[in-house]
Amino acid sequence: MQLFNRDLSADVRELGTVLGDVLQRQTSDEAFESVESVRTAAIEYRSGDRDSRDPIQDELEALSPSRQRTVARAFATYFELVNLAEERERIRSVRRRGQEGQLADSLAAAGDDLAALDDETVARILDDVSIEPTFTAHPTEARRKTVKAKLRTIATSLETLDERLLTDAEADRIWRAIDAEVTSLWGTPQVRRRQPEVADEARNVQWYVENSLFDVVGDVYDELERVVDEATDGTVDVPTVFEFRSWAGSDRDGNPYVTPDVTANTLERQREAILGRYRSSLDRLLSALSQEGRRLSVGSAFEASIAADRDRLPRCVRRYEERYPDEPYRQKVALVRERLDRVTDVRPGGYADADELHDDLTVIADSLRANDASSVASVHVDPLRRQVETFGFSLASLDLRDHREKHTDAIAEVLEREGIAYRDLSEDERVSLLTDAITQDEAVIDVGDADGLSESTARVLDLFDRLADWQREYGVDAIDTYCISMTEEPSHVLEVLFLADQADVVSLPDHCGLDVVPLLETESALSGARRIMGTLFENEAYAQALAARDGTQEIMLGYSDSNKENGFLAANWSLYRTQRRLARICEDHDVTLRLFHGRGGSISRGGGPMNEALLALPNPTVTGQVKFTEQGEAIAEKYGHPDIAARNVEQMVNAQLRARKRAIETSRESIDDDWLDAMEVMADGARAAYRDLLEREGFVRYFEQVTPISVIEDLHLGSRPASRSDERSVEDLRAIPWVFSWTQSRCILPGWYGLATGIDAYLEAGGDVSVLRTMYDEWPFFRTTLDNAALSLARTDLEVAAEYAALADEELREAFFPRLSDEYDRAVDLVTTIARRDDLHTREWLAESTRRRNPYVDPLNLLQVALLSQSDRNAVEERTLRLTITGIAAGMKNTG
Numbered sequence: 001m002q003l004f005n006r007d008l009s010a011d012v013r014e015l016g017t018v019l020g021d022v023l024q025r026q027t028s029d030e031a032f033e034s035v036e037s038v039r040t041a042a043i044e045y046r047s048g049d050r051d052s053r054d055p056i057q058d059e060l061e062a063l064s065p066s067r068q069r070t071v072a073r074a075f076a077t078y079f080e081l082v083n084l085a086e087e088r089e090r091i092r093s094v095r096r097r098g099q100e101g102q103l104a105d106s107l108a109a110a111g112d113d114l115a116a117l118d119d120e121t122v123a124r125i126l127d128d129v130s131i132e133p134t135f136t137a138h139p140t141e142a143r144r145k146t147v148k149a150k151l152r153t154i155a156t157s158l159e160t161l162d163e164r165l166l167t168d169a170e171a172d173r174i175w176r177a178i179d180a181e182v183t184s185l186w187g188t189p190q191v192r193r194r195q196p197e198v199a200d201e202a203r204n205v206q207w208y209v210e211n212s213l214f215d216v217v218g219d220v221y222d223e224l225e226r227v228v229d230e231a232t233d234g235t236v237d238v239p240t241v242f243e244f245r246s247w248a249g250s251d252r253d254g255n256p257y258v259t260p261d262v263t264a265n266t267l268e269r270q271r272e273a274i275l276g277r278y279r280s281s282l283d284r285l286l287s288a289l290s291q292e293g294r295r296l297s298v299g300s301a302f303e304a305s306i307a308a309d310r311d312r313l314p315r316c317v318r319r320y321e322e323r324y325p326d327e328p329y330r331q332k333v334a335l336v337r338e339r340l341d342r343v344t345d346v347r348p349g350g351y352a353d354a355d356e357l358h359d360d361l362t363v364i365a366d367s368l369r370a371n372d373a374s375s376v377a378s379v380h381v382d383p384l385r386r387q388v389e390t391f392g393f394s395l396a397s398l399d400l401r402d403h404r405e406k407h408t409d410a411i412a413e414v415l416e417r418e419g420i421a422y423r424d425l426s427e428d429e430r431v432s433l434l435t436d437a438i439t440q441d442e443a444v445i446d447v448g449d450a451d452g453l454s455e456s457t458a459r460v461l462d463l464f465d466r467l468a469d470w471q472r473e474y475g476v477d478a479i480d481t482y483c484i485s486m487t488e489e490p491s492h493v494l495e496v497l498f499l500a501d502q503a504d505v506v507s508l509p510d511h512c513g514l515d516v517v518p519l520l521e522t523e524s525a526l527s528g529a530r531r532i533m534g535t536l537f538e539n540e541a542y543a544q545a546l547a548a549r550d551g552t553q554e555i556m557l558g559y560s561d562s563n564k565e566n567g568f569l570a571a572n573w574s575l576y577r578t579q580r581r582l583a584r585i586c587e588d589h590d591v592t593l594r595l596f597h598g599r600g601g602s603i604s605r606g607g608g609p610m611n612e613a614l615l616a617l618p619n620p621t622v623t624g625q626v627k628f629t630e631q632g633e634a635i636a637e638k639y640g641h642p643d644i645a646a647r648n649v650e651q652m653v654n655a656q657l658r659a660r661k662r663a664i665e666t667s668r669e670s671i672d673d674d675w676l677d678a679m680e681v682m683a684d685g686a687r688a689a690y691r692d693l694l695e696r697e698g699f700v701r702y703f704e705q706v707t708p709i710s711v712i713e714d715l716h717l718g719s720r721p722a723s724r725s726d727e728r729s730v731e732d733l734r735a736i737p738w739v740f741s742w743t744q745s746r747c748i749l750p751g752w753y754g755l756a757t758g759i760d761a762y763l764e765a766g767g768d769v770s771v772l773r774t775m776y777d778e779w780p781f782f783r784t785t786l787d788n789a790a791l792s793l794a795r796t797d798l799e800v801a802a803e804y805a806a807l808a809d810e811e812l813r814e815a816f817f818p819r820l821s822d823e824y825d826r827a828v829d830l831v832t833t834i835a836r837r838d839d840l841h842t843r844e845w846l847a848e849s850t851r852r853r854n855p856y857v858d859p860l861n862l863l864q865v866a867l868l869s870q871s872d873r874n875a876v877e878e879r880t881l882r883l884t885i886t887g888i889a890a891g892m893k894n895t896g
Contacts, residue, residue: 031070125624134245157174206246220649240389272344313349482517493536497516598629711882
């Protein structure tokens, strides 16, 4: 059976033709010829028909500034269109393989695993599993919102061409529409003229949740329920297994623009958005449930529900009985709609929370099933019930985050008014003071009184003062997590608990309205995890807070800063060891661990296939609960299209079900001691090599000269500053622009530097490649780590990187580029040897995508190098330089 009308090559070819036609019309034949000449020469070089890139470089440098800008725009736009074509191919591939039963990571495949278990174990696994993708506003999305909207319109047209049987006239109209959209895209500024505001970032995240994930949820649950029913003969119910959270509008760390007003507006806007989606769903439900009452026995629960409505909304009940006579389901749906409308106004009778809405929908579904209308319930009511379970009245629950120094400074300043010199106290004394303050009934400070205090302290106190109001207005679940960046001591966690207690968000031992989440990201924090968490678990106040939060401790691990500090291999090993250590600590104290993985989009910041990452986690950490960040361009790639969003959610659920099953069956992870010793040697060697690079005299200047970091810092990618201080250093530079800059120059050292030196250290100490091969075959952590490094190595192109290296002072170039080249070459050889592959790519489609893209990225790289070499760029050249950055980001499908 033919599922589709088109294929990838047709999409790429015809979109390229449209772009060429638009280029000729919007510029000139001469401009078109310039683009074609550069494009053809780049393809010829990559295919081996040219010996040198010099003619391409010479041609680009000879172009006028306006012509250079046209060339940059042409290649950048080409990649935006190719990315749409590849997205369509992903959808085709998933559907074909699904049709053929070849999706090993599908829900159906997970169902096969569950079928081998007894029903009690299946129920336990499902009850344990909780998956929480958390969207952040970290500035790694290079595309403007306007550009994304136009691309989504083109994608919809491609879908129509691919999936519908069209007449020639219909197809021609669609291609004319695509032409019009590409023409508009060509005239649209690609680079932001202003820095986005926090509200822009929050609306961006909201769009994906509201317009993609909301519609996906019902379908995913429907499939999960089907496979669980088949595995258990219908004896096990499927609970809520995933929800979505966000930092956009609530992450204050390093971002002075995230004010309490911004957070309040985000909460309000998200509530209005989700209530609007529910209203639309109820309007459709009102049309569907037109059954005649005299043919039904609606049941006692339904009748009791209507009776309760009659007590709270007597006039409304009478009105809907007159409007829908003898149509009980329509009457009830109308009353549900009425109560939903009253959630945000002063009229009585509105739902107090989403649970009440869910209860009403359950009453309707149960009554339908009792009247042999199960299909009606499953098609029209159950998806809405699942959406209410997942999104509540908040759409995506917000996590607060701030740097631990903010809390310490604020408490020190406000306690100084009380005669307490907090800064002079030792760590033990701080813990004791905070514990006493939290466990006593009387407040120590007034968080609503910031008179005479510094602006920074006033901001902290205002946040906690407002937090109590937000929880009363929107519900505790809408904003119930507080993450502490750069946690180093137990007092840093107790400080947040203290502030929440003083604001009446916490009232121990009965109520704790916050999960207080330490973010461990430095080597000292990761290695000191037992000291930090053990002290907290044994602390009187914190133990009460944990008990009030169902004995669950969320701990966040920072992949980005850990990598920037220690290098790829050492950071991954340190994080893995810390996870195992945290699992033991939590087990010792009878605490349920929920790990929060602070992953970025790139490999060097913890990125990579999520399902593989979940399956590679240490067994003892797989409690079923897991949380991880989704950010930047990864959000658009994973959740921009509903089909791909559904596939990503399906893969995550599959991986977590399988991982939890494995953890239950093998609670104690058995890892060969020789493997652990090998990793210790490799990690130590890799860390030493990486730190030696960063700390070597002149490295920061080399980094500045051979990457476009100075341009990236001013690109208006996000609302947050690129550095933590005015003076640039590797330590103060945020991980995103650090990785983004190296990615642009095609030398993605954050994803592999130190790896070869680490492996060589093991081999020189008497290790054997055969042991490493066994580790790769049998240990998911090692295999995933090596495969992720392979992806970064595959994206690196040292021949292009050499063009950037030529921008550096000769002394710096000779000091660093040969060192990087040697580490890269040895890493390629070692990775392919251990994995027994001839190629770095772990999948053929990745290799094909790289081959297709390289000739089109090359001209953008060469043009960027030419522009970076100019110290006196004019305004047009400056805009062209920024355009090359967005174009390379689109071509590499990665920023930071």
